[in-house]
Amino acid sequence: MPAQITLYDLERSRSQRIGWLLEELKVDYNVETFKRNERQRADPALFKIHPLGKAPVISVDGKIIAESAVIIDYLIKNFGQGSELEAKNEEEAFDINYYLHHSEATLQPCLLLLFVTDVTNKQAPYLLKSVAKKVTEAQDDGYALPELKLNLKYLDDKLKTNGTGFFVGDHLSGADIIYSFPLLDAKHRKFATAEDYPHIFKWIDLITARPAYKAALEKTGKPAKI
Template identity: 30%
Template structure:
């Protein structure tokens, strides 16, 4: 059985979501955040950078949530969480999947971190975020999710960043992305993961 090292309020919920969709159990080891909202020192004994999520499977240690999601889809021969291979939608999906952490996350955190500290979001950070959220809104299209009504890997990947943006009121002025967040929260895998491990974003 896969062992999942899961930090509270983290990207680990993405992994739990996919496992729930696949009907696969895991041995979950939970880690609470420190008072400074950082990962505890014990996680550095699992991964040199103290990262979460990390999974262990058959002696292999795998980090990075995007890699973990792809690994699990391959391990369990899952083709329900990507559009058909070779199609235009498949490659659009792959681009969106990688966009979340390669491009969106850094921009989003420039707004999330000041909001988390109770500080005003700098104008340049808000402008950059608005540009990306407009891009996400176009990607959603007719919705409710990126490729219709069923969550794909890219939707699962988006969920954590969108959860944080919603938590700190940063989706104001972006109704399509706000509706997308509402639709994500209605997905069975999301519901199962958050019931099991708690919310993605910290409470108010």
């Protein structure tokens, strides 16, 4: 009997990439999409799925799995044998694992900090807006923006050096799946331009043209903008 898989998804979030992976793996799955409130926080109903109330979470035959990097690794190991997504050798497996960690532990926090200062600005009381802007700009310029640029340049160089269009080897891997959220987010929020990061922009064209990527967008809550 095929595995019963449910993707617990949140609108405008990084969980869309798990839908993309499930489409690439050609496995059947259900999607439950949760909403965000006006402060961009997730519907508290997500706490009934996992104690941290975050998305993505998946359930596989009743087993609950959280954290994008763990979910990606688990799905490819369990449903991706012989597929394009499988690591072809130990070196590839090592690189994919590194990128899974880098994306969530180093790149994503820069975007999160910028997201938080943006929400702070939008929600500051009218009379304090200019003060809030000064403080958040100092925060962004002091850490999140330069760190984000450093990481984007690093990844652009990695794509250039690899030379296949993908992050690892000459095929789609978990690295491409995990980076699909932060790199598209950086583009849509105008932190990244094609002039500064040409290889990242070529890679975005490559992944978003894939039929599985488009199919997932029909089923999941879309990321901020497409």
